[in-house]
Amino acid sequence: MSLTEYDSLKRRRPESISDSLVLAKKNELIASLEPYVAELFPSLLPPKDKLWTPADFLPDISASSPDWPDKLKTFRQQEGRISPELLNIIIVSGATEEALPSYQTRLNSLDPIRDVTGTDDSAWARSAREWTAQEYPHGKVLMDYLLLDGRADMAAVQRTNQALIRNGFNMRINRDPYKFFIYTTFQERATQIVHARSASQAKKEGGETLAIICATLSPDEGRHYLYYGKIVRRIFELDPDGAMVALNEMMQQRIIMPTERIDDGTNNPTSTFERYGRLVDNIGIYTPEVYADVFNTVLDMWDVRDINPKEDAAKRAQEGVIRLSERHTKVAANLAKREKPALDLSTFTWLKTLPEERPALPESALLFERQPTQRPQ
Ligand SMILES: [Fe+2]
């Protein structure tokens, strides 16, 4: 490789070049987990009685359903109770799920687990395809729901979904497979909570179908969270120092949601992501408390506080990550007490019309009860 080529490569992937030896060691460890992943694979599969498709939840409007207009009318009457606030959140949840091609691309960009042929028989490749197959109906069911509900401007929604895929997303992991699994575990847990809280909110508002849909998505994410979390736990067992440093680096830079680059195309000076962030905070679906809770949950799952790192850098990383989690918990508790300014919903343009008189939102309490941490056997 010429010096110029090296320089240009370095500019594109600086850390992977400077830390190539470290990266090679990490990739080797991940590749060695193949038998463990094969053993873990069944836990990724949904229980047989929980297999579902989007059509299971939505009114049958096919030509063979003679009373489809009545079914649709009843559905719209019931789901029409869902507030525009929650509907906008569902649109963003749908866009996030619909950006699945971006996530699969990231998953398949990791050297040690790559599905080279597209039909590889390795446990890593099979689990990546299984995960993708399970994620696929998540976006689909939310989009179908919105279409049948009839209040969303589906062209605007679809433009947003496409723009999000086009804009991409940056996990900020720099090809580090440890960081990939840490990020994914965190994100699966966060999504589990968002869907669960959306289900509670939908139920409170009287939108039974939306409640059932979100309550169905949530356990899928919960299973994914446990699956990826167990992989990280195994990484901690085999390379506690390396895992600790990676975890600290990820948490210090903050876990950014994959929707970061969402764009509703309105050129609003406040980004779509920031406005969405305020909306989910206001309605109590994704708040600083949730972030701190997910942070603490993953630390518990990996016994981060009880590990005894060998290297000084790893010891400092452990102190750093524990301190940071405590700070997040404290800041989140303080932020929870603040008055949250109302958000002007007209800045969101995905809904066709907003009713003039809208029912007041029910008080959003803590809608998601934290379950005791599930530890791998
Ligand atoms: Fe999902």
Ligand SMILES: [Fe+2]
């Ligand atoms: Fe998931």
